Amino acid sequence: FFFFFFFLFKKKKKKKKKKKKKKKKKKKKKKKKKKKKKKKKKEKKKKK
Incomplete structure (x- = not known):
């Protein structure tokens, strides 16, 4: 049980570590x- 918690x-x-990657995003x-x-x-070209 202790090993599972660790x-x-x-x-x-x-x-x-994934949160640091979000800064790059x-x-x-x-x-x-x-x-x-x-x-x-x-869109402007379509209006013309």
């Missing part, structure tokens, strides 16, 4: 905003 604690530490969100601007330009 194994769960190790998994929690791995989750904290924020930079990717900025790139998505640029793609939205390109879509707006296409």
